[in-house]
Amino acid sequence: MIDEKKYIYYKQLHTFADRKRECNRILEKYENKFPIICEPSANSTLPVIGKIKYLVSGELTIGHFLYIIRKQLKLYSHQTIFLLIKNHIPLSATYMSSLYEHYKDIDGFLYITYYSENTFGGVQI
Numbered sequence: 485m486i487d488e489k490k491y492i493y494y495k496q497l498h499t500f501a502d503r504k505r506e507c508n509r510i511l512e513k514y515e516n517k518f519p520i521i522c523e524p525s526a527n528s529t530l531p532v533i534g535k536i537k538y539l540v541s542g543e544l545t546i547g548h549f550l551y552i553i554r555k556q557l558k559l560y561s562h563q564t565i566f567l568l569i570k571n572h573i574p575l576s577a578t579y580m581s582s583l584y585e586h587y588k589d590i591d592g593f594l595y596i597t598y599y600s601e602n603t604f605g606g607v608q609i
Contacts, residue, residue, distance in 0.1 A: 517540065518539070520540055522595075522596045523595070523596075523597055525598065528597075530559075533553070544579070545580070546567060547577060553565065568599065569594065
């Protein structure tokens with residue numbers, strides 16, 4: 485589980501004005517690219533990845549983005565990971581451009597959190 489005392493979220497590290505300015509600069513410089521912040525949820529049992537800022541193509545699906553995050557976390561194939569955007573789990577075929585337009589924050593970034601739940605399969609007797 486992420487210890488919130490140790491992990492400081494992007495919004496806590498940067499003022500709204502700084503985040504807004506950076507996002508505007510990115511959007512002006514890169515056509516059809518969207519700025520993403522991807523961090524662990526407070527309930528996550530997964531490690532923190534070193535890179536939290538991403539610049540993604542609008543044609544990228546959230547499923548492919550999930551694949552990128554899985555690779556960076558170096559998860560085993562049996563480990564489950566979920567991506568949340570404003571407490572919603574998006575469908576894997578959804579384009580990032582659509583998610584960005586619907587869920588972007590007022591500072592211009594799209595904030596995505598990741599987490600994993602321990603699940604136990606099998607039949608209990």
